[in-house]
Amino acid sequence: MENKVLSVLIVDDSPDDAELPVRELRASGYRVKTERVYNLAGMESALQKEKWDLVLSDFTLLQYSAQMALELLKRKKLDTPLIVITRSLSDEDFAAVTAAGARDVIRKNYTGRLVPAIRRELEVAEMRRELEVARKKVKEMEVQHSAMVTGTQEAVCYCHEGMHIEANQAYLNMFGYDSLADLEIIPVLNLIAKNDQKQFKDALKKAARGKLDSSLELEAVRANGDQINIEAVFAPVKMKGEDTIQITFTDISARKATEDRLQYLTQRDALTGLFNRHYFTKELGHALNAVKKEGKAVSLIYFDLYQLEEINNTLGYTVGDGMLLKITKLLKEHLDADSMLARFGDEELTILLPAKDHAAAETLAAELKQALDNANIIAGNQKQKCGCAVGTAQITADMKSVHEAITQAVIKSKGQRPTAKTAAPAAAPEPAPPVAEPPKIESPIEIEPPIAELAVQADLAPASEEPAAATGAGDPLITAALQSNGFRLVYQPIVSMQGETEEMYEVLVRMLGENNELISPGQFIPKAEASGQLVEIDCWVMQRTLEAMTAMAQEGRAVSYFVNVSPMSVGNDALINVVQNGVNNSGIDAHNLVIEMSQPSVAQNIDKVSAFITRMKELGCQISLDNSGPVTETLLKLPRQSVKFLKFDGNVISQLAQSDDKDALTAVMDMAKQLAIRTVATHIEDASALSEIWPYGFDFVQGHYFQQPDADMSYEFAADDETTLSEDGLSTPTWSQ
Template identity: 25%
Template sequence: MAIERKTIRLLILEDSQNEAERLVSLFRNAGRATRVHRLTSSEDLAETLQQPWDLLITAPSSEHLAPHEAITAIRRQAKDLPVIHLTAGNESDDITEALALGAQDAVPQGEDERLILVANRELANLEERRARRAAEVSLREAEKRCQLLLDSSVDAIAYVHDGMHIYANRAYLQLFDYEDGEELEGMPMIDLIDSADQAAFKDLLKNYSSEESASELTCHWVRADGQRFQARMSLSQATYDSEPCIQVVIRNETDNAELEEKLREISSQDLVTGLFNRTHFLELMDAAAQRVVTDGQVATLAYLRVDRYTQLQGEIGLADTDLLLTDLAQLLRKHFGKHAEVARFSDDVFAILLPGIAPEHTIDALKKLLKDVEGNLFDINGRTVQATLSIGVAGLNETTTKAQDAFDRAHRCAEELSDGNGLKLYDPADELAAAANRGNITAIVQQALDNNSFRLLFQPIISLRGDNDEHYEVLLRLVNPKGEEVPPAEFLAAAQESGLGSKLDRWVILNAIKLLADHRSKGNRTRLFINLSSNSLQDPTLLSWLGAALKAARLPSDALAFQLGEADAVTYLKQAKALTQGLAELHCKVSLNQFGCALNPFNTLKHLTVDFVKIDGSFIQDLSQAENQETLKVMLASLHAQAKLTIVPYVESASVLATLWQAGVNYIQGHYLQGPSQSMDYDFSADE
């Protein structure tokens, strides 16, 4: 499954149509869908800039529009359009000049890989800037709505910084008999409090700042006209004009204040157990997630599921099940004490939030809880009932700041304890397994690499010219967590897209070398053909790594032939040239696959050090027609004239064998001869 990327809108300032098309092809080969416009004049630029664009690439020079004029025009219109300037060489003065003009970066013309890396970086930065601007707009709108709510609130609300008023809403002004908020700005709040209660107010502020005490206080207040009244104030952290402050809410004491407090308490409690309910616990989790971001304070969530809950309900009834849950709640309170937030999260689930504690530091306490619950004999209306728990544990930290992620992970851990009475701590590898179970191809590939669970198959490559050597192509297969085979084209594309292609190739090489060394130790003269992805083609460390691997395996280098796809070789011709030369120096063989599909395939071949050429399968289709036979014969004759050994794949019937033999093909491969097998057991002597 390839990663979906949105289409980028690309401007190119380049006089050459062919070079512009090459740049577009470069982006598309890198997996970037593009909408492109080539600039031809300053008027064209002015008109084009009326629409949004994502990136401008400028050539070193242009007869129609100088690059510096284009950059100046963009800056003059204050367009957030990143510019990458291509320079004629790698001179630092040229690069510095481009950056000074306002380009985001300068790249020497022809360094295509570097251009794509720089473009990806600038596109990612542009996306971040756009997201930030959208967030700033949303924030301003939210602040406006909050301000309207404050101004229209029936509660008296003020914002206080260092004990001074910085804002007061209309209700607050009316409560203290002030006509204008400017009269209160800068006034110490303590001036509105009766002298008898000022000491208590100072203590409240002191303790509130250190979070050691309650944030509410009932005291006597003094209005502007000298009248006194009693009211209760509550304090909470807030931000006003981007500055941290304290929000003060004042409500007149009424006869039903105690009732309101009771209702507020009840609204946060589970009616059966007296613990926090789901809604309130979610608020606590959100607050803990916020503290991770603002204060760096970690927290741990323990997800406790009562085992055999449905069976217990059937055995003791609904009413007695509630009594059991109440007793369990008391046990949890006693076990965790005041430092933990305990809730009944659903019918059979309790949730524990442990602020300031990392998950690995909770294991001993949770294991003790498991033993305590298992060993406890619950007396339910004269009947003894035993219960056990399954506990899943996950943390909130700098890499996991979303409360929902912690819930999902802890829940999965608890559900995986099918036998119950156990504890499972979230492991990041579980995330990979979960993604693999959901069918994410990249996750399945990564999991197979981690678990060494790929399979290698071998398909014989058979000589039509009496060659006695044993040749096999190594093919890779992958099975998903459901036991289904993933189509190779699908998982290989996903591996390449996610940057795992090189790791995958090295896994194949190492495991193929091990099997080949064992196979050759039995007297077989076997050569394996191993496919390399475009990721490996661009990997400068591959050759040194391969040399060390061959030396360690004590395997002759020519026992391996590495296969490159023609399309990859055309796209990365410079790297392919260096790689094939390096492989030749190691005495490894090289094969060019899918040959014949490029505009000028023989031109590509001139730059590569190649021993074998495997013809593209499209040339084998419908060989009954004379013109198709002639096309294949001409291609093969040209290859043989260059001393290349030819391979024709996809031989599916006997009818084409005579044509291929007459055309001079060296080797054939296909299901007619033998399909891929787990063993290298083909009888090559039978074809002599």
């Protein structure tokens, strides 16, 4: 029963026929207000004094027609739906009247379709009105966006064919110009240092084609010639009817200086400026791998400055430090550019010789020792000598780790110490213990072992292991990682736009490399897919996630985990068993496990996916669709109310926002709200990307702007209003991505 009074204008010269639709509508529960007209004057008068929900018109009247009624509605720019009700109509007339704008044609002697057709057109009319409201809001947002760009502290410019057409004050300040007029005759490229102009030009071309890089770090030139380090983000936009490129610049000079300083400090000894033990060991590990793969000649020299400790103790550290600096300077003068000199310990120096065999290393070591023995070093206002013991070693392919090479060199140096010790001998470095595989689930969260400085292992498998079969055995590196726990989980927070404090993370996977570095999924997932090992990786990820959930539950933390399941694993019995056993045996709340699937792959396998979703829901899990595109049709085909999250790629959102499809995105967001589906915008890399998605009302955001994927789940989710994301504070926020 409809409570609203339906206003219907009937165009018919027969009072009896005009009553037919009225009776049908009232019988269906509508309250109807009608007026009958039968000519142009009558219809004009009726339209003047009343706003009608619907027009019902006979096709042909004595003084009027449905086509004339449609023309009148168009002239008055009214969007009122018109349905033709007639006794008979030829195919030609049907085509003509529908082409003119009639919404439907109903026969008077068969009015069963009348009420459904009217109900449909009323709903469509309401949708059109909502769309018009949305368009007005978008227009208002465009004005707001323009104001936001003008007032933002980020430097923003708009260029067309490489020339400036607009820039905000922050941009003028960054580059040292007084007004936009000064820039309008200057190509944007002229503000970029010559060494970086090619990649900047390439980025502009990509942006014009809609292919965007996340960001670009460059050197720029200010009006006074000073150079600054900047980060540039590109986005194609429409401005004043023209295709333009929006470029957002961030001055990263201070950050770059800090990064360079931090890199120096992590690689260098603070006193001598030489490479430190950690960096030397890392490079020695790379050299060992190069010997194994390419058969290169690599050697090392070890110096034990055994008298230095006594000098420090008797003459003071000022004298000892001065002497050490002069020794390192002397050694540098005798080494070529390819040699790496490092401070391995307090009284130990090492030299990596990447292109010398053992004989050449022995010769060089003798020359260096002779130079040190003959040198008269002034320290503490007097000549000093510092006895040293020297050992050498050649890096060979049969070495299991860098320990062997260092130990060989240390042992050779021992015999050169005088019998009466003038300083405490430096002990040979002890091999670091092998990286142990973490226990299975006594402690449910997997603790990543530290990367020991000296635990750089060889590439070759032990001789006792049999090689993988040439075909059908899977990728050997992935096989080894699966067998030796060679994967790691990292987590990226999913942050509420309304300041909710619930903890939510996406689970991402990385593979450990030969030197314990983390390898991104883009380098091993395609191989796993080709070799059929992707299901095993999915099962590994799911098992470790369930263990992490158990640990969090024991700590009293309700953390939700989004786990991506590949198309190969959907419906796979092994994966289903992992989830079922984890949920049933650990006592965790399965509602906190969100199974994430790619929307395009779901659309291609509806039946298989539907069965999988049903099973996951029976276990209590939630479902998320990722990379959501034309999602409406997919949702309609899946089990009712099965999807709880929709995730949209931030780059796709940005492209839609600048195209004619922005209304489609708004419609999808409205639909999600009606279905109580929560929405997540992903790949939010900076404040500009956040401002792009802001108007659409996403529930959550995710991306490097908030936090990069990390093994530690320590992101501080908003706890009060001060940390809530707001439109006035877009810059507040401190497997395979």
